[in-house]
Amino acid sequence: MHPTGTRAAHHAPGNARQLGSRHRREEIYRLATTSGLTSVEELAATFDVTASTIRRDLATLTAEGRLARTYGGAMALLAHPESSLRQRLGEAYDAKRAIARWAAGQVRAGETVLLDAGSTVGVLAHELRTVTPLTVATTGLTSLEALAGLDQIHVECLGGTLRHLSRGFVGPLTEAALERMTFDRAFLGADGVTADGGICEAGLDQTRLKELMARRADAVYVLAHAAKLGHRPFHSWARLPAPWTLVTDDDVRPEAVAPFVAAGVDVVVVDPSGRAERA
Template sequence: MLRETRHDQLLRILREEGVLPVTEIARRLEISEATARRDVADLSGAGQLRRVYGGAVARDSAERPFAEEEVDDLAAKNAVAQHASGTVEDGEVVLLDIGTTTLQLARRLHGRKITVVTSNLAVYEELRGDPEVTLILLGGQVRPNYHSLVGFLTESSLRELYVDRLFLGTSGVLPDGRVLDTTDIEVPVKRAMMSSARQVVLLATAKKFPGTGSARICGPSEIDMLVTGRSSDPATLAVFREAEVEVVQV
């Protein structure tokens, strides 16, 4: 295959799938890993993709508005959220991450005698009028486009908390189980959330395998439960099971 043809194919795959490790690039293009690394280096130098640890990611585009993300893949998000809501017990303190799947989860927590802690402004708007739910909104800098709170104030607030479980969102999960996010500024908040929780539950529809993102949140060993779709990549799910993660497909 000609070098230019390989480059065109690689860029097309990354636009469709967001991020790929070098091993997968080599397999898809039927080339050696050494050639795949050279292609990634060449395209990165030309500004056509971004190199990340062990692979490559499509150049970042403008972040999609929250309203667009909310209706995308909605049936799958609803299925994941429905199961997740059933794991919450009365009296628990739960932490809801940013994102649209956690918003669907919040919509299933109305009328529950629980405490919800969140940096998700959409979750706050959903639950603020519910007399049964004790709602704690973390402080921080507002990211208007994605309805979230970030920064050192958010992270500082989380250090003062210990919750029963965190429902964590993601923009993508690599074949080796690395959990990603598309926005670097959100990652420290997510990690602080994980440190504040007794149990970490990752909510990821099948579309998130591999999804998008270049910023690493964590590895599979840092997750306790994964709630995902029935069509999620079996090989990636096997990585989570090998890390002793409870994997639930809905």
Template sequence: MKVTRRREAMLQAVLGGMTDVATLCEHFGMSEATVRRDLRALARDNRVLRTYGGAAAVGSHEPEASLEERRISLREQKEAIAQEASTFVEDGDTVFLDGGTTTAALARLLAGRTAVHVVTNNLLVVSPLVSSGVQVTVIGGDVRPTSMSTLGPLAQIALSRLSVDKAFLGADGVVAELGLCEASSDQSYLKECVMRQAAHVFVLATADKLGRASQQHWAPLVRAWTLITDDAAQQEQLEPFDAQEQVTVRAVSVKAASAANWSSQVQ
């Protein structure tokens, strides 16, 4: 196969989800050196993003799922991640809850914890928290219907006047070397604002979002942070995060979390 045709085929494979070197070697029957050389060439042409152990699509735009689709997808995984995240919240904390359904699952676990102050742009969490007696500060701004979160200049200004002990962030995708990807610049920049104001940063992401560069706007993760994901994450997905000194990775067991939740409900 000619080099040009081979690299075009490799580009299509990366766009189709084959993002690690080992998988590409097996698929094309090529040596690791050849695959890496082709990926470097594609990266020089800005056709892919090089990542630790592979590559990610660049300039791609996946259609956003509706809010209802997000509510019902991977519900057990999100509940398990939220349960693990809740163990980091202590009485007296001021925490930020980002937009999204995984942070909404965390909010349900914080309901009734009146010693915790929640700052949020996630309109999905306001009612259950306020009705249970939790102090809530809502960041103003423009409402984004697909996530029911507030964004824009007003939200950014409000955040610059606040600080939080812990920030719990979601994302459309998480790439170890690049950060959090989002569908809009307002979303990505708001996450940057939050990270500047937080003593500790936690990213809540189901395994399908790891290494996923599904959108074009990025919030770099240039400080210490904790990734909380589920145990469907493969070793090759976790390796790029483990290689980053500033990242702590927690992959939680969905079955164990579901059993613990069922036991608590029975009691």
């Protein structure tokens, strides 16, 4: 959050004090979407109203599904709407396929592998069809569909509550199943990934699950194409225990890779043929 009168005041309209309640709420929403977290105190100062008035405005915006209340303020829910898995499957497909090919090459026959939900991990599941015998546990419907019917791949579904947008399972049942297994390798997806924050996702249920996944595997890989590095679309984070490997594509800029290398992350950059270099 920002101190009273800083960023929110900078973006506020010149006639903020004359705004009616409806227009004020629209401005509050705009400030939340541009500034991220917004506090009651700074909003009250910006619009020259009481904190109680701001709390009523926030309650209205929350009831409309436009903001999420936080301790002492609010954050925008719709600033970066979460894409569906169907939408993401067509994004950067060549990069995802190259990443998946390299990742599949790390898996050895006879291993037990954990696959996250997500589009890039779903492509990886297709690439693993020739690595047999294999045991695969997954939270993703896309991976389940890719591996169904293959006699030499034993599949464990880590069921729970289905998130329809990501076509993945989350929640206490999924977490309980994870606690009963260990894995040679875990492959995780991400909506965004940073060197200081870890994996960024739309909800805390997803980030908690990814942290549990990382703790249950000997080797952890995060599969993220170049556009996701340094990207912070949401406010939920999964911190990963070191060491872990970031696998990305060769569209990535050196300045985007540098913070990960400095943080001790093993970074693999894959070209379209699936050949890789370590940063």
